[in-house]
Amino acid sequence: MPIEVIFFIEVLVGGLLAGVMYALVALGFVLIYKASGVFNFAQGAMVFFAALTFVSLLEMQWNFWLALLVTLAVMVVLGLATERVVLRPLINQPPITLFMATIGLTFVLEGLSQLVWGSQPHGLELGIPDLPIEWLSQKWNINISQFDIFAAALAGLLVAVLAVFFQKTRIGRALRAVADDHQAALAVGIPLQHIWAIVWGVAGFVALVAGLVWGVRNGVQFALTFVALKALPVLLIGGFESIPGAIIGGLIIGATEKLAEVYFGPMVGGGIESWFAYVVALLFLLVRPEGLFGEKHIDRV
Amino acid sequence: MLYREAGQFKSTYAQDQQIFPIRQDRIAVTLLLVFAFAVVPVIGDQYWLGALITPFLIFALAALGLNILTGYAGQLSLGTAAFMAVGAFMAYNVMLRLPWLGVIPSFIIGGLCAALVGVVFGLPSLRIKGFYLAVATLACQFFVLWALQRFGWFTNYSASGVITAQQIVILGVPFDTPERKYLFTLAVVAVMALAAKNLMRSETGRAFMAVRDMDVAASVIGIPMMKTKLLAFAISSFYCGVAGALHAFCYLGTVEPEAYTLDLSFRILFMIIIGGVGSILGSFLGAAFITLFPIFLNVASGWASHTLGVEISHAAVSNLELIIFGGLIIFFLIVEPNGLARLWQITKEKLRLWPFPH
Numbered sequence: 001m002p003i004e005v006i007f008f009i010e011v012l013v014g015g016l017l018a019g020v021m022y023a024l025v026a027l028g029f030v031l032i033y034k035a036s037g038v039f040n041f042a043q044g045a046m047v048f049f050a051a052l053t054f055v056s057l058l059e060m061q062w063n064f065w066l067a068l069l070v071t072l073a074v075m076v077v078l079g080l081a082t083e084r085v086v087l088r089p090l091i092n093q094p095p096i097t098l099f100m101a102t103i104g105l106t107f108v109l110e111g112l113s114q115l116v117w118g119s120q121p122h123g124l125e126l127g128i129p130d131l132p133i134e135w136l137s138q139k140w141n142i143n144i145s146q147f148d149i150f151a152a153a154l155a156g157l158l159v160a161v162l163a164v165f166f167q168k169t170r171i172g173r174a175l176r177a178v179a180d181d182h183q184a185a186l187a188v189g190i191p192l193q194h195i196w197a198i199v200w201g202v203a204g205f206v207a208l209v210a211g212l213v214w215g216v217r218n219g220v221q222f223a224l225t226f227v228a229l230k231a232l233p234v235l236l237i238g239g240f241e242s243i244p245g246a247i248i249g250g251l252i253i254g255a256t257e258k259l260a261e262v263y264f265g266p267m268v269g270g271g272i273e274s275w276f277a278y279v280v281a282l283l284f285l286l287v288r289p290e291g292l293f294g295e296k297h298i299d300r301v
Numbered sequence: 302m303l304y305r306e307a308g309q310f311k312s313t314y315a316q317d318q319q320i321f322p323i324r325q326d327r328i329a330v331t332l333l334l335v336f337a338f339a340v341v342p343v344i345g346d347q348y349w350l351g352a353l354i355t356p357f358l359i360f361a362l363a364a365l366g367l368n369i370l371t372g373y374a375g376q377l378s379l380g381t382a383a384f385m386a387v388g389a390f391m392a393y394n395v396m397l398r399l400p401w402l403g404v405i406p407s408f409i410i411g412g413l414c415a416a417l418v419g420v421v422f423g424l425p426s427l428r429i430k431g432f433y434l435a436v437a438t439l440a441c442q443f444f445v446l447w448a449l450q451r452f453g454w455f456t457n458y459s460a461s462g463v464i465t466a467q468q469i470v471i472l473g474v475p476f477d478t479p480e481r482k483y484l485f486t487l488a489v490v491a492v493m494a495l496a497a498k499n500l501m502r503s504e505t506g507r508a509f510m511a512v513r514d515m516d517v518a519a520s521v522i523g524i525p526m527m528k529t530k531l532l533a534f535a536i537s538s539f540y541c542g543v544a545g546a547l548h549a550f551c552y553l554g555t556v557e558p559e560a561y562t563l564d565l566s567f568r569i570l571f572m573i574i575i576g577g578v579g580s581i582l583g584s585f586l587g588a589a590f591i592t593l594f595p596i597f598l599n600v601a602s603g604w605a606s607h608t609l610g611v612e613i614s615h616a617a618v619s620n621l622e623l624i625i626f627g628g629l630i631i632f633f634l635i636v637e638p639n640g641l642a643r644l645w646q647i648t649k650e651k652l653r654l655w656p657f658p659h
Binding site for chain 1: 425432567574617622631
């Protein structure tokens with residue numbers, strides 16, 4: 001194969017895999033938005049908090065699985081506490097108020113995690129080397145990291161599990177009912193607060209997974225909170241309410257972003273990755289204002 | 302007893318529609334303005350004027366701009382800092398390249414450039430709303446900062462990307478001391494706040510509020526959606542642009558694009574949440590709170606370590622500050638979602654009835 005084609009494939013696959021990692025973060029947003037209509041800006045801070053807690057426990061010579069379990073417990077407790085302290089008093093407030101409350105929550109989490117665990121960056125190892133797959137690079141000279149494949153598989157698994165959870169289980173059906181209409185769900189006897197607590201717990205779990213994957217890639221440091229900003233265009237494209245949309249959106253954003261960075265970036269002087277994804281998302285929105293898989297809302301006067 | 306409108310009869314429409322219908326309000330506002338213009342520059346020292354009151358006024362103006370867009374027209378925006386950056390850098394460039402224009406026209410051109418950027422990034426608001434729009438305005442935030450850092454023209458090809466704002470000279474009078482900068486800022490802010498107050502009681506302002514309350518209903522009763530939404534973006538960004546120019550010229554002096562990050566956008570958003578969404582007074586109250594709060598916290602932590610003998614490290618203080626700040630925002634939203642302005646309104650209503658509340 002000519003070198004240009006190989007290079008193109010490498011960039012494309014790298015972009016797609018990076019997109020899956022964005023999708024991991026976007027999933028957390030979708031979960032909470034779907035079930036409670038809250039746009040949870042604190043998702044990025046939750047990712048950071050989860051990763052930092054896990055790494056700090058590991059560095060205290062804890063067993064890997066024990067640390068994982070404890071971190072998971074901490075995230076679930078955090079979710080429950082958020083529901084109790086922040087969301088319950090704000091019930092029936094307009095969505096913008098809830099959104100701003102989650103910005104406040106972001107600050108609390110950022111401060112808290114650094115206050116407890118310190119602010120120095122940590123490295124993280126999960127036992128999967130961030131090296132190119134050998135047979136691919138030998139046969140076709142294409143370099144694709146093993147770790148990216150692992151992250152993609154993990155994300156795929158997570159999406160499959162969540163999709164089954166939402167479609168097939170009793171709790172999942174209750175979650176969808178709540179997402180459709182709070183009042184109607186309450187009327188048929190679905191306990192709203194339990195549902196929210198569950199969703200925030202699950203979102204905490206997703207944040208932990210995202211935090212681990214991103215922590216291996218970029219190190220566990222404060223910049224991890226900005227990962228959320230990368231996930232927002234993914235949401236715009238996929239739609240706020242769709243779990244598969246998060247993956248599809250992630251793939252689109254990841255691929256276009258990497259391709260643009262390599263082929264279009266040098267023309268305007270580089271550094272375009274900070275805004276290019278947003279522009280792509282905006283163009284999508286002009287055609288489909290609710291994203292690819294988002295729910296259409298019909299306004300009535 | 303003092304705050305009572307009994308005996309103040311209104312016999313014309315003009316009287317009924319004045320900005321401050323109650324005489325006590327008029328007197329209070331006049332006194333406040335006289336105090337701000339005549340007394341504050343005399344009693345305030347360099348630190349108070351330069352590091353507290355001037356930035357408070359500037360941020361109040363930016364919050365006012367955001368409030369026009371978010372509070373009155375209902376379009377949530379996270380790009381405030383970008384509009385400020387456009388205003389600051391364009392005002393600098395106009396003064397640099399067209400020095401004969403003078404300060405005030407340069408500021409206006411800076412504001413107009415910000416308005417233009419606002420209209421361009423407001424275009425998606427015709428198609429999308431709510432959180433989709435809020436995220437879309439982030440595109441503006443990132444794109445503008447990137448452009449300012451990328452293209453040397455904006456920073457006059459300075460190697461570090463830092464610009465030094467020119468001195469403000471009006472009719473041969475240099476505004477170089479903190480007192481004079483304060484007076485200049487105060488004059489601009491007072492005029493623009495008055496303009497905003499008037500705008501919001503005009504047809505345009507009412508159209509904004511109709512769009513905020515329900516845009517489909519507004520378009521059904523004949524409010525042109527495109528004109529109203531884009532106008533809201535234009536006016537709001539103009540205010541933010543002028544605030545940005547003041548921020549560069551009267552407060553910071555030397556500015557780099559990094560001064561206008563997403564963090565600043567959020568700070569201004571907090572100002573209007575804490576102050577009151579959809580209230581001019583709220584913009585000022587919120588700005589005062591957010592500007593003064595970190596200083597108060599610093600003093601408090603210094604006092605705590607002094608009296609308790611506990612040494613609190615600098616990092617711990619800044620983290621605690623974050624936590625308290627975030628906690629306060631949540632607290633405010635829970636206790637009074639309509640902000641400080643609403644508290645003030647309640648106080649006024651109570652005062653009117655006092656001492657016989659029945």
